[in-house]
Amino acid sequence: MNELCGALLAADTDGFRKGWPLRSGDCAKLCVKCGTAYEQIAFCELFHLEDTGWRECTSCGKRLHCGCIASSAFIELLENGGVNCVSCSNSFKHDPSTSEDKPEECGISVENSVEEIRSSIKMYKQSCDATGYDDDASTSHMKHEEIQTTSMSISIYNTGVKDVQTELTIGLASSSQKPAFYPVEDRELSKPYSSSQHGPWAHHILPKVPKSGFPQGFDANSSMGSPIRVARPPVEGRVKNQLLPRYWPRITEQELQQISGDSNATIVPLFEKVLSASDAGRIGRLVLPKACAEAYFPPISQPEGLPLRIQDIKGKEWLFQFRFWPNNNSRMYVLEGVTPCIQSMQLKAGDTVTFSRMEPEGKLLMGSRKASVSTSVQDSRISAMHNGAIENLSNVNDYSNLLQSLKRNTDSHLNILSRNMNLPIGDAKSRADSSFQPDKKRSRNIGSKSKRLLMENQDALDLKYTWEELQDMLNPPTMNPSTVTIEDHEFEEYEEPPVFGKGSIFTVRLSGEQEQWAQCDNCSKWRRLPVDFLLPAKWTCQENIWDGSRSSCLAPDELNPRELEQLLGMMKEHHKWRNSMSHKPDQEQGPSGPNETEPSVATTTKHPRHRPGCSCIVCSQPPSGKGKHKPNCTCTVCMTVKRRFKTLMLRKQQRQSEREAEIAEKSQLKLGPSPTNKETEVKQSTSSSGKAQLDLNIDPHASNTTHVSMMSLLKAANQPLETYMKQHGLTSLISEPQASSGSQPLLQASSGLTPTVQEDEPQGPNHNDNSS
DNA sequence: CCTCTGCATGTTTAT
DNA sequence: TAAACATGCAGAGGA
Numbered sequence: 001m002n003e004l005c006g007a008l009l010a011a012d013t014d015g016f017r018k019g020w021p022l023r024s025g026d027c028a029k030l031c032v033k034c035g036t037a038y039e040q041i042a043f044c045e046l047f048h049l050e051d052t053g054w055r056e057c058t059s060c061g062k063r064l065h066c067g068c069i070a071s072s073a074f075i076e077l078l079e080n081g082g083v084n085c086v087s088c089s090n091s092f093k094h095d096p097s098t099s100e101d102k103p104e105e106c107g108i109s110v111e112n113s114v115e116e117i118r119s120s121i122k123m124y125k126q127s128c129d130a131t132g133y134d135d136d137a138s139t140s141h142m143k144h145e146e147i148q149t150t151s152m153s154i155s156i157y158n159t160g161v162k163d164v165q166t167e168l169t170i171g172l173a174s175s176s177q178k179p180a181f182y183p184v185e186d187r188e189l190s191k192p193y194s195s196s197q198h199g200p201w202a203h204h205i206l207p208k209v210p211k212s213g214f215p216q217g218f219d220a221n222s223s224m225g226s227p228i229r230v231a232r233p234p235v236e237g238r239v240k241n242q243l244l245p246r247y248w249p250r251i252t253e254q255e256l257q258q259i260s261g262d263s264n265a266t267i268v269p270l271f272e273k274v275l276s277a278s279d280a281g282r283i284g285r286l287v288l289p290k291a292c293a294e295a296y297f298p299p300i301s302q303p304e305g306l307p308l309r310i311q312d313i314k315g316k317e318w319l320f321q322f323r324f325w326p327n328n329n330s331r332m333y334v335l336e337g338v339t340p341c342i343q344s345m346q347l348k349a350g351d352t353v354t355f356s357r358m359e360p361e362g363k364l365l366m367g368s369r370k371a372s373v374s375t376s377v378q379d380s381r382i383s384a385m386h387n388g389a390i391e392n393l394s395n396v397n398d399y400s401n402l403l404q405s406l407k408r409n410t411d412s413h414l415n416i417l418s419r420n421m422n423l424p425i426g427d428a429k430s431r432a433d434s435s436f437q438p439d440k441k442r443s444r445n446i447g448s449k450s451k452r453l454l455m456e457n458q459d460a461l462d463l464k465y466t467w468e469e470l471q472d473m474l475n476p477p478t479m480n481p482s483t484v485t486i487e488d489h490e491f492e493e494y495e496e497p498p499v500f501g502k503g504s505i506f507t508v509r510l511s512g513e514q515e516q517w518a519q520c521d522n523c524s525k526w527r528r529l530p531v532d533f534l535l536p537a538k539w540t541c542q543e544n545i546w547d548g549s550r551s552s553c554l555a556p557d558e559l560n561p562r563e564l565e566q567l568l569g570m571m572k573e574h575h576k577w578r579n580s581m582s583h584k585p586d587q588e589q590g591p592s593g594p595n596e597t598e599p600s601v602a603t604t605t606k607h608p609r610h611r612p613g614c615s616c617i618v619c620s621q622p623p624s625g626k627g628k629h630k631p632n633c634t635c636t637v638c639m640t641v642k643r644r645f646k647t648l649m650l651r652k653q654q655r656q657s658e659r660e661a662e663i664a665e666k667s668q669l670k671l672g673p674s675p676t677n678k679e680t681e682v683k684q685s686t687s688s689s690g691k692a693q694l695d696l697n698i699d700p701h702a703s704n705t706t707h708v709s710m711m712s713l714l715k716a717a718n719q720p721l722e723t724y725m726k727q728h729g730l731t732s733l734i735s736e737p738q739a740s741s742g743s744q745p746l747l748q749a750s751s752g753l754t755p756t757v758q759e760d761e762p763q764g765p766n767h768n769d770n771s772s
Numbered sequence: 773c774c775t776c777t778g779c780a781t782g783t784t785t786a787t
Numbered sequence: 788t789a790a791a792c793a794t795g796c797a798g799a800g801g802a
Contacts, residue, residue, distance in 0.1 A: 287793070
């Protein structure tokens with residue numbers, strides 16, 4: 001039976017398609033011609049139920065039959081032990097012991113009292129009277145005597161609360177005479193999924209539109225911003241299933257008016273598609289969603305297809321070739337010859353083309369929407385939210401949070417985009433706009449299909465963060481680590497995970513002063529920071545404690561556009577340089593540091609993985625000479641050094657204890673010949689080298705230390721590092737042999753302006769020698 | 773050599 | 788895992 005449903009319901013009969021929200025195939029599951037009931041309800045008039053339209057009984061696993069059950073009220077009922085399916089009227093009383101449903105028993109079917117239902121219906125009717133909304137369409141199908149069950153959705157506007165749409169879903173189970181009423185006005189707002197997938201406007205289910213335009217009672221100039229109609233397109237023709245939401249037309253009032261012009265024609269939005277790079281490219285082929293093509297365009301049996309006339313919003317008629325390619329036993333529909341039209345509309349990848357149909361003549365119409373419209377609408381809605389314009393929404397806080405989260409994500413995305421693409425934030429925003437899609441699918445994976453839109457050139461690819469760079473962004477947790485040994489490798493173990501620090505840019509002024517630049521996560525302005533400041537994952541102007549005049553997002557940017565461009569250019573060069581370094585791992589740069597091609601970004605000269613701000617033990621070492629930190633300095637760098645130094649001391653003591661225990665054990669046993677000195681040496685060397693692979697804190701003096709008490713170590717660890725080093729005649733935390741071996745010399749940046757840094761990583765085979 | 777055309781293929785998404 | 792879709796690509800044809 002199901003296979004007939006879509007086609008039959010598509011018929012313009014009995015007013016089924018007169019009402020906008022209640023359209024054939026939406027909630028109705030009866031053929032309007034024959035009255036046959038169909039069990040499958042692909043959709044309810046609730047939005048976003050396509051993935052929850054079927055719901056299994058939590059006890060028996062039996063599938064219930066109405067999309068309405070996805071509403072929170074219904075789920076609640078379900079969880080309370082049972083529910084009447086508004087589709088088949090069967091009630092399910094769950095018996096977990098038998099895992100069998102008992103249709104003959106009525107479960108908790110309806111929570112709303114009859115009075116509540118009547119009241120709501122009355123409210124609905126009053127609303128219809130007040131707004132002129134004609135409910136014929138919603139009720140006409142009820143005239144069918146054969147109808148046993150159905151459900152309908154009613155959208156009510158301005159029912160006492162300004163700009164708030166109250167959406168009611170009424171399920172009628174006529175056979176059992178048990179109407180089920182589910183107020184679901186909170187549902188959309190409380191479901192992050194909804195908005196993340198379809199944008200914050202997605203919950204607007206607009207009632208019917210007599211012609212073009214929005215229903216009476218809907219304030220197009222309201223603080224809700226530009227009204228966008230998001231409606232599932234009609235189910236008709238050969239479409240077997242509902243279209244994917246991403247193709248649902250989001251038509252603005254302005255667009256509707258543009259399309260319809262002065263005519264009295266009714267505009268039926270069909271579908272829309274975000275242009276891919278291929279679509280917008282010169283090849284002139286627009287790939288049509290299969291379901292849309294088969295649903296709304298003329299049927300074609302030959303690959304050659306047929307010419308199709310489509311009128312744009314300016315009234316200009318375009319002739320395209322609508323055809324298909326055989327593809328994997330399927331078809332791929334394309335509209336050929338769209339380049340002139342695309343160019344005429346000045347569309348590019350990321351923009352959206354919309355397809356509508358003018359009724360009654362059935363002429364196909366083509367509209368477009370620049371990608372930025374979506375964002376601006378979103379923003380306007382956000383600002384509306386912030387203005388409290390819809391504060392009466394019951395779940396406004398959640399919704400607002402959601403929107404702000406969305407915006408944050410967007411901004412964050414823009415920041416990354418700006419950073420990665422070497423673009424001013426405005427340009428990045430522009431590009432992001434072109435790819436911004438509120439669909440869950442797209443937001444879920446920015447780097448997927450939209451990647452092709454975002455990263456169009458090699459430069460952008462070059463600017464992706466490398467794994468090493470990401471490592472640099474890992475800020476160490478604040479807790480002291482414990483040390484675990486796994487297969488001879490020692491690891492610092494933190495209770496808290498490391499966090500990603502924010503990326504930043506390091507520069508050196510002509511005066512020799514080092515600078516770090518970071519971008520505010522709120523306003524995207526670049527702020528100057530101390531070079532040794534470890535950026536957290538998120539950083540805003542408010543945290544700019546070093547420059548009171550720029551500790552607010554309102555403060556002007558310190559960089560003019562040209563300087564910003566230079567800064568980003570430096571970053572780009574820096575990336576390139578680092579990439580080239582990463583491709584030549586064995587090739588060390590000379591002691592003079594970076595070559596001519598290296599930008600003036602201050603980095604270590606020997607190891608591209610390190611830079612000022614890096615938290616590794618080497619980079620954390622306070623700079624010697626000029627700018628040396630004070631012994632009691634509590635800056636992040638010094639604290640990190642102290643912490644690691646303490647770890648080092650503890651580990652040294654532990655190792656010494658182990659060694660002593662081992663010797664004691666051997667001397668006790670005396671069972672076999674003692675290993676020769678050489679063997680012992682080899683053994684220790686092997687063991688040590690094994691650990692040294694990952695040990696950042698090897699103290700070369702450990703082997704010379706005969707006995708160190710824990711207390712003395714702790715004492716040493718707590719005293720200023722300089723004091724300790726002075727007492728032990730140390731000039732560096734790195735071993736003297738290491739420092740003098742020539743394989744890992746102390747290095748200065750070419751400019752001599754970066755902090756003294758040393759490698760803390762194994763650098764090839766020689767590394768083991770240094771630590772043994 | 774360039775463009776067009778049709779198909780193939782890899783990627784992403786839905787089920 | 789299958790379907791949908793974006794895009795690559797080889798061959799044909801024309802400038």
